Amino acid sequence: MEFLHHITVAFSPYILAVGTCGLFLGILLGALPGLSSTFSCAVMLPISFSMDPVPGLIFLGTVYMGSTYGGSFSAILIKTPGTPQSITTTFDGFPMAKRGEGGLALSIACMASVIGGLTGIFVFLWLAPPLAEFALMFGPAEYFWLALFGLTIIASLSEGNLVKGLISGFFGLALSQIGVSVVSGDMRFTYGNPALIGGIPIIPATIGLLCLPVAIDLIADPDHHLSTPLTKRSNNFLRAARAIWDRKRNAIQSSLIGTLVGIIPAAGGAIASLVAYAEASRTAKKSDRFGDGDPGGIIASESANNATVGSGLIPTFVLGIPGTPPDAVILGAMMVHGVQIGPKLFTEHNDIVLTFLSGMTIATVLMLPVGLFLGRFIYSAVTKMPKSYLVPMVALMLVIGSFAIQNNYHDIVIMLVLGIVAWVINRFGFPAPPIVLGLLLGPIAEQGFAQALMIGRAKDAVLEIFFARPISVALIGCILAAIVLPPLLRRSSLNRLRMRKNV
């Protein structure tokens, strides 16, 4: 039980202070719309350079963990994912907040994050070297199928009108084509405008598409932003624990999905929570209302995205391939700190790994009290704040969030234009989340498809590369299940209903 020994080492006041600071800063940065985990880690990088390698890494790791969780605050309260990982948290988190259960939603998000976070870290602790091999099973074709599987949740998001949901999804895919194409080098749909050569940036686009309509409605609608809870002193802690206990299968399944997706290089928390959400909504009970304020949606999203924090570090440490985008920053920090990565790290420098993981474990457990405290505070601030203060504040955050990461004025314009488009099409029943999915998954699907095609042609094995690899087959199975099963189940339950009536 070497790990227990290192836990006691990590319990030093210094490590605890570093971890708590990282967590606190991470949650706050993550909660601010637009400031992604990658950005938060990059901003904190110079501070970590002033520490020794291990505390420095713990600091960055806790910033990452904190920001992944922190993104759920704005996702739930103002429908703006604070980080791309919590895009899926908005689907059910905001509807819950709208009907007065925001405090409960925040508590659920916190607990689910801790569960997911610990799962990812423990998997790293015990299974890192063998699981790193899993990262190497993902080739271009697998990325293509994974992205397609992510797109299937458009179906569960556009309850009622699948056609409109699909049209939104295709609009998002079309937007994702703008800019330089990775596989051909061509400049597409930029019309000579330098602002577009980098493509539509995902963070400002998400802020605009999801949150700007909410901000406009805030002004247009005389009601309070969120309805206040009916029961004045309900104990959210116990209710949240209860909600998770009732959905323990979902929590475990999503944590594991998050862990696996985190290992896949460059997939990251946003994809992980999408995949977990897709699976959770597919396996949900009929009474669950995913996309309409079901606690299960928050559990799936938050446990999956926090699980990627620990598991994404597996390929980073073992193979030197960043598992998630922020891991690239952590990898860079390790290089500058002079920590050599690779399998040797686990044999010769096991101390570094174990102390790092101990620090991360403690910080993740600390996230429960810190998160619940901050959640309560922020929730009451947002619900009690008069609209005349809330609206300008939200508007300011949207603009700053779009601008901050790259100091680009264009990004603010993109955020505003897409936001207005989303508000208008919402009036006509076209949902905005599928646009975000298209934008996020389009490049992954496109690059995977084109690369697989190039490799397949060179090897004269185009069909084999797409359809004859084990993970591809499994993903194709999931896609078919996601498309075919829900209508079949609905029909059979209708039949049963009819039969009962006939009897």
Next chain:
Amino acid sequence: MRLIVKGCLVSLAIFSALCASSTVHAFPEKSVRLTVGFGPGGPSGIAARFMQKRFTAVTGQELIIINKPGAGGAKAWSQIKKDKKDGYELTLLNFPHTVLQPIARGKNAGYSYEDIQPVLYYTSVPQVLAVRKDSPIKTFKDLVSAIKAKPGSVTIGGTGIGGSNHSAFYKLNKAGGFKAAYVPFKDTSSTIAGLKSGSTDAAWTFTTQGVKDGESIRMLAIASEKRMSLFPELPTLTELGYPVVDVAYWSIGVPPGTPSNIRQLVSDAFQKVVNDASVKADMSKGGYQPILIPYPKSNEFKARLGRDYGAVGKALSKKK
């Protein structure tokens, strides 16, 4: 009245003279912003971070690094023109990217060759041709025979189209009369992931990856003029009979139209940082080759790279 005006003018003149002299003496006086056209963890991001670590200790001011990844760096380079010409808004320039892209993309590139104004080339990395450790291809000769056995069937990964990996791929094909399939990836880490997962047979990448991934990839040849002291065993392509040299360079860049005294100040200040012993040691350990081509020599060097890569750029853009 006239006296007052005169007095004002005189004091203004003195004041501005003082200001001017103070800027000459101390640079930087405030934090310096360096925009990088790639993500924080890749070879370019790390090349910038090496300096950040010691910048404050050497110059007394902070170096703020802003990562603007997109379009193979072009997103950042297309905005250089708008930066202030005071030496505090700088951009990291990659070569040969900034030569090749304007040729391949024409007026859609977002910037022109003239917008690229290097003031201090400070580090370089040669490119290497690598396979994964357990590949049946053990040596460069094995790779050549595999390519010749079935032309067009060997897949070689690299980052992007029209970047340095693509240019090295093109040059070697031309030198050897080879036909192989180039598979472009989004960034260096996905190129390496593609190589390690067996998606591609080989990859063009940089010596930095040889340091980082040394245990899991095998470098076959290096596209530099001489062998590198970090990898004494690794043969150059020239030794192997294919005279291909393709090295990526990084330079600090200023906006076009920046006065020459400011260019000199920026060059001098960064030169001090790069000359710092620990920065040099960090770079060498990471597989980077420290070089030093300060202003105004940097102009000649840019012209040389422009000539060298002009033809390659035209060929790469025609091939599409």
